[in-house]
Amino acid sequence: MIIKPLEKVRKRLGKAYMPLIVAIFFVVLNGLIYSSAKQNIVDYSEGQVAEESIRANKTIENTNATQQKQKLAAESVVPEYTYQEDIATNQKAYIENLFQLIDSVRKESNEEDQKRKEAAKDNESPQLVTEDEKIAALKKKFEEINTDDLGFYQRINNSFFQLVFQLSEEQVGQVEEESLNLIASKMSDQVRQSTLSDAKNDAISQADYLDVSADEKEAIKYLVSQGIVVNTFLNEKKTQELKETAADSVQPVMIYQGEIIVREGSQIDANALEKLELLGMTSSEASIYSLLAMLLVVVFQIIVLLYFMHNIKDKQQKDNYIAFYVIIMTLSIVVMKFFQIFQTESVLYTPLLYPAAFAPLVMNLFVNRRSGVLAAIFQVLFATVIFYEAMGTNILIVILISYLFSGLMGVLLPRKRIIDQGRAAIMWIVVFPLFLNIILEVFQGASFSSGRTWIALLCSIAGNVFALLLTVGLHQFIELVVTDDSVIVLNELSNPNHPLLKQLLEEAPGTYHHSMMVANLSANAVAEIGGRSLLTRVACYYHDIGKLKHANFFVENLPQGAENPHNFLLPEDSKQIIFGHVTDGAEILEKEKMPQFVIDICRQHHGTTLMKFFYMKAKERNPEVTEAEFRYPGPKPQSKEAGIVSIADTCEAAVRAMDSPTNEKIKKFVSDVINERILDGQLDESGLSLGEIRMMEKSLVNGLCSTFHSRIKYPKMKSEAQQMKEEQERGEN
Numbered sequence: 001m002i003i004k005p006l007e008k009v010r011k012r013l014g015k016a017y018m019p020l021i022v023a024i025f026f027v028v029l030n031g032l033i034y035s036s037a038k039q040n041i042v043d044y045s046e047g048q049v050a051e052e053s054i055r056a057n058k059t060i061e062n063t064n065a066t067q068q069k070q071k072l073a074a075e076s077v078v079p080e081y082t083y084q085e086d087i088a089t090n091q092k093a094y095i096e097n098l099f100q101l102i103d104s105v106r107k108e109s110n111e112e113d114q115k116r117k118e119a120a121k122d123n124e125s126p127q128l129v130t131e132d133e134k135i136a137a138l139k140k141k142f143e144e145i146n147t148d149d150l151g152f153y154q155r156i157n158n159s160f161f162q163l164v165f166q167l168s169e170e171q172v173g174q175v176e177e178e179s180l181n182l183i184a185s186k187m188s189d190q191v192r193q194s195t196l197s198d199a200k201n202d203a204i205s206q207a208d209y210l211d212v213s214a215d216e217k218e219a220i221k222y223l224v225s226q227g228i229v230v231n232t233f234l235n236e237k238k239t240q241e242l243k244e245t246a247a248d249s250v251q252p253v254m255i256y257q258g259e260i261i262v263r264e265g266s267q268i269d270a271n272a273l274e275k276l277e278l279l280g281m282t283s284s285e286a287s288i289y290s291l292l293a294m295l296l297v298v299v300f301q302i303i304v305l306l307y308f309m310h311n312i313k314d315k316q317q318k319d320n321y322i323a324f325y326v327i328i329m330t331l332s333i334v335v336m337k338f339f340q341i342f343q344t345e346s347v348l349y350t351p352l353l354y355p356a357a358f359a360p361l362v363m364n365l366f367v368n369r370r371s372g373v374l375a376a377i378f379q380v381l382f383a384t385v386i387f388y389e390a391m392g393t394n395i396l397i398v399i400l401i402s403y404l405f406s407g408l409m410g411v412l413l414p415r416k417r418i419i420d421q422g423r424a425a426i427m428w429i430v431v432f433p434l435f436l437n438i439i440l441e442v443f444q445g446a447s448f449s450s451g452r453t454w455i456a457l458l459c460s461i462a463g464n465v466f467a468l469l470l471t472v473g474l475h476q477f478i479e480l481v482v483t484d485d486s487v488i489v490l491n492e493l494s495n496p497n498h499p500l501l502k503q504l505l506e507e508a509p510g511t512y513h514h515s516m517m518v519a520n521l522s523a524n525a526v527a528e529i530g531g532r533s534l535l536t537r538v539a540c541y542y543h544d545i546g547k548l549k550h551a552n553f554f555v556e557n558l559p560q561g562a563e564n565p566h567n568f569l570l571p572e573d574s575k576q577i578i579f580g581h582v583t584d585g586a587e588i589l590e591k592e593k594m595p596q597f598v599i600d601i602c603r604q605h606h607g608t609t610l611m612k613f614f615y616m617k618a619k620e621r622n623p624e625v626t627e628a629e630f631r632y633p634g635p636k637p638q639s640k641e642a643g644i645v646s647i648a649d650t651c652e653a654a655v656r657a658m659d660s661p662t663n664e665k666i667k668k669f670v671s672d673v674i675n676e677r678i679l680d681g682q683l684d685e686s687g688l689s690l691g692e693i694r695m696m697e698k699s700l701v702n703g704l705c706s707t708f709h710s711r712i713k714y715p716k717m718k719s720e721a722q723q724m725k726e727e728q729e730r731g732e733n
Contacts, residue, residue: 006323025326029298032333036386037294046273050262056255065253073250074243080235087231088187094152099176105138135161160222175219183227190232200228294385301378321367332359340386348395352459355467356403357429361410369411376407398440406433418471430464485595490538510556511547521648525699526641529692536641539601546585553577571618604642605649607682608634636685643686644696661708667701
């Protein structure tokens with residue numbers, strides 16, 4: 001990878017180049033994100049109109065609201081009451097005992113009256129026991145009653161006793177019976193303090209309908225009013241426990257980070273101001289924590305990036321990888337920031353239009369998968385800072401998960417041209433992320449009858465399609481910037497009108513034709529093993545460009561019947577000329593600023609093979625000559641493509657020179673060449689596996705057989721050939 005615009009800068013700055021790139025990256029990213037991370041100084045007051053939507057800056061409990069809810073919950077608890085059934089029994093016993101005492105006093109009074117009548121003289125009226133005496137006697141008996149029960153009797157007025165003592169024994173019995181019935185009826189229900197008055201009034205009303213005298217009714221009503229008492233009491237302890245339980249069960253009222261406290265254009269009321277005060281937002285200076293987090297994210301990314309690139313030994317390659325990552329991530333953050341600017345309350349899903357798969361996908365295609373994963377993770381971290389305003393909201397969760405998933409889907413694609421992947425690219429980049437967004441919407445309970453749900457899904461589809469189209473459309477232009485063998489360059493170099501190819505055709509036509517044949521054979525074989533076919537074809541066009549310097553010293557360029565010039569040279573001189581077509585060719589290609597791969601193919605297509613013919617001739621003249629002196633300078637093929645080109649070059653030249661080549665002869669020759677190269681170690685550094693070598697052999701054999709197979713001589717052609725031979729013999733005679 002060569003980032004051409006930065007190459008001159010890198011050479012000029014030397015060791016300062018990488019620190020400068022990192023420093024610029026640090027400054028640019030912080031500059032882009034600063035406005036999103038910076039918190040403004042705020043001073044809110046009641047009645048103020050919010051110029052923008054005010055969101056909570058943290059998650060905190062709204063203690064006042066929680067206390068209000070707890071109070072309401074406690075007040076809504078139904079008080080717990082305890083019904084004491086024995087109170088009704090006690091009241092009945094009190095009344096029965098009262099009438100027993102009354103009956104006892106009546107009997108004693110009757111006896112006393114009888115005694116007084118007997119003691120009275122004739123014509124004298126005896127002084128009978130008065131009602132006051134009866135009442136006094138009754139109260140005398142109260143002294144014998146248990147102190148705990150005495151209160152009931154003491155509450156009864158003398159007027160009741162006077163009324164009862166005026167009634168007959170039968171009437172008193174009826175008063176007792178009816179009173180006990182009414183009291184028992186009411187006391188069988190729960191009588192609380194709040195319902196006591198109603199219970200008494202109801203019983204008194206029922207007494208009006210009794211078939212008794214007015215005095216009896218009055219006595220019954222009075223006794224009922226005294227006999228009906230509260231029998232159900234508030235259980236304060238249990239009630240308090242219930243209230244505490246109800247209060248404890250109230251969920252705390254939370255203010256969540258990102259929650260809108262006041263919407264844009266709305267007035268700040270007392271409730272909103274209370275929340276803002278609780279959040280510490282009514283009057284505060286800008287917090288530095290978000291800015292600190294921003295700085296830490298940028299620094300953390302740089303540390304991880306440098307550590308990741310640390311294992312790359314080639315310094316130039318390392319510099320180029322880092323520079324490429326810096327450029328792609330900077331552009332990515334610029335685009336992300338662009339969509340953040342247009343995000344509003346009414347258009348929440350604008351960030352989903354961001355092509356989250358683009359940066360990881362490009363890093364995967366042009367650097368490696370690990371750099372793509374790095375880009376996918378850090379663009380999510382940057383999104384967290386950039387979309388800080390949405391912190392704590394569901395939309396931020398959707399954004400972050402969507403960005404991460406889309407980025408990782410881009411990394412999972414094979415490392416080849418995106419346009420060649422078709423359906424697979426659409427599935428990984430568009431379809432699968434769409435399914436994820438549908439799942440996220442379902443998880444949040446979104447309604448698919450809602451327009452907002454469909455807007456979110458459409459935005460996510462648009463963002464992923466945008467990422468795919470962006471990658472497809474920019475791929476060749478990115479190649480043009482970061483590599484020297486982009487498709488655009490290769491198409492230009494493969495044009496037959498290229499000056500070097502035109503010169504080769506004019507000055508070394510045999511070499512030109514040989515190069516075209518080797519290009520076809522090599523490109524087909526490379527395609528079979530999944531290599532870089534177009535790049536190999538272009539490299540083959542120029543692999544023998546060095547023969548231009550001494551074109552006539554190569555047999556394919558000799559005119560028909562011309563003497564081979566090597567017959568007049570020493571083997572050592574011939575060696576230098578032949579060797580020169582490799583080194584001279586590399587120099588020509590470097591001067592023309594050809595892709596490095598093309599230059600490498602030129603250097604490596606003969607590897608370090610032995611120039612046998614001239615070696616044997618030199619050996620005849622000087623037995624001390626070594627093989628090392630007649631081996632090509634190399635290096636050996638360093639790539640699969642170079643290994644295939646080296647075999648195809650030798651086979652094409654040799655088969656072209658064969659007399660009557662047959663399929664069997666071609667197949668055997670190719671096999672022998674491959675075996676010889678393997679034994680000579682020429683393919684050791686190419687990376688070709690045995691399986692790929694077999695595929696290459698099959699492809700080369702098929703290509704050579706289809707090109708150089710012997711043709712059948714039809715009768716007419718045979719007679720014409722015979723006629724030409726006879727004419728030639730006559731001419732010689």
